[in-house]
Amino acid sequence: MDLNLKQRTALVGGASKGIGYAIAHLLATEGMQVALVARHAEPLAEAAQRIRDETGATVFTIAADIRLADDCTRIVAQALQHFGRIDVLVNNDGAPPLGPLQSFDDLKWARAVEQNLMSVVRLTRGVLPGMTANQWGRIINITALSVLQPMVNFGLSVATWAGVIGYAKTLSLEMATQGVTVHTICPGRIATSRLGTVFGSGQPGEVSADELAKMASGIPMGRVGAPDEIAGLVAFLASPWAAYMTGCVHHVDGGRGASLL
Numbered sequence: 001m002d003l004n005l006k007q008r009t010a011l012v013g014g015a016s017k018g019i020g021y022a023i024a025h026l027l028a029t030e031g032m033q034v035a036l037v038a039r040h041a042e043p044l045a046e047a048a049q050r051i052r053d054e055t056g057a058t059v060f061t062i063a064a065d066i067r068l069a070d071d072c073t074r075i076v077a078q079a080l081q082h083f084g085r086i087d088v089l090v091n092n093d094g095a096p097p098l099g100p101l102q103s104f105d106d107l108k109w110a111r112a113v114e115q116n117l118m119s120v121v122r123l124t125r126g127v128l129p130g131m132t133a134n135q136w137g138r139i140i141n142i143t144a145l146s147v148l149q150p151m152v153n154f155g156l157s158v159a160t161w162a163g164v165i166g167y168a169k170t171l172s173l174e175m176a177t178q179g180v181t182v183h184t185i186c187p188g189r190i191a192t193s194r195l196g197t198v199f200g201s202g203q204p205g206e207v208s209a210d211e212l213a214k215m216a217s218g219i220p221m222g223r224v225g226a227p228d229e230i231a232g233l234v235a236f237l238a239s240p241w242a243a244y245m246t247g248c249v250h251h252v253d254g255g256r257g258a259s260l261l
């Protein structure tokens with residue numbers, strides 16, 4: 001199936017590794033030009049070179065911190081300057097600290113709002129004028145299954161990403177006649193270095209086989225997911241084949257989500 005994404009451009013956050021890298025790699029494989037964002041320039045440049053070497057795509061990097069308003073403005077400006085248009089925005093990055101809600105003061109809350117909600121608002125606001133002018137665009141937000149099924153210690157993310165779901169649904173209505181669709185993806189447990197930080201030893205890096213097996217026992221499919229399994233949905237949602245879908249929340253979680261919808 002041809003996803004008909006050739007000649008289109010994507011701006012992908014958190015793209016030096018993990019889920020964002022897999023998304024950028026797959027979109028590049030589908031023939032898109034991709035702009036990759038992350039804070040650390042060196043791993044970002046290495047990731048971009050790997051994608052160029054393996055796909056032949058045009059890849060551009062922007063080292064920036066999406067928690068900062070000025071960086072969000074710069075990200076959009078540089079991507080537009082380089083490619084002339086942004087057809088697909090993938091809002092993806094890290095996440096605020098874990099811990100009991102009572103342990104967070106106003107500053108920690110404000111930072112979480114900047115990271116999880118305002119980055120989405122700012123980057124989306126930056127790309128929308130071009131998308132509406134072209135009558136074609138895709139906004140795809142990566143959040144987490146914990147937003148639909150809250151877990152203790154994940155409160156900063158749950159509360160702020162719940163805001164993203166409300167923002168995305170409202171925006172999907174406002175954009176419904178403009179050719180711009182809006183989606184939110186809620187991954188379950190996906191094998192990235194972050195998984196080790198959050199659920200494994202507490203250290204970033206590969207997750208051990210033992211840790212993976214322990215996590216897998218709580219997942220109906222009996223395994224954690226692969227970053228490519230998020231990327232595949234993003235590529236489909238980005239494609240014209242998904243033109244009649246908008247305002248949706250998708251969980252990609254090996255069946256772990258316990259709600260009926």
Ligand SMILES: NC(=O)c1ccc[n+]([C@@H]2O[C@H](COP(=O)([O-])OP(=O)(O)OC[C@H]3O[C@@H](n4cnc5c(N)ncnc54)[C@H](OP(=O)(O)O)[C@@H]3O)[C@@H](O)[C@H]2O)c1
Nearest residue numbers: 014016017018019038039040065066093094144190192194
């Ligand atoms: N892995 C899972 O099981 C899982 C499950 C549910 C939800 N998620 C969510 O999915 C997203 C991606 O997770 P992942 O597992 O792929 O994480 P990851 O492997 O740690 O990758 C995170 C990426 O985001 C970049 N990043 C982090 N903070 C940033 C910031 N402030 N500004 C710009 N870039 C930033 C990182 O590069 P730099 O450090 O260089 O900036 C890196 O490229 C996160 O929001 C995570 O909470 C993950």
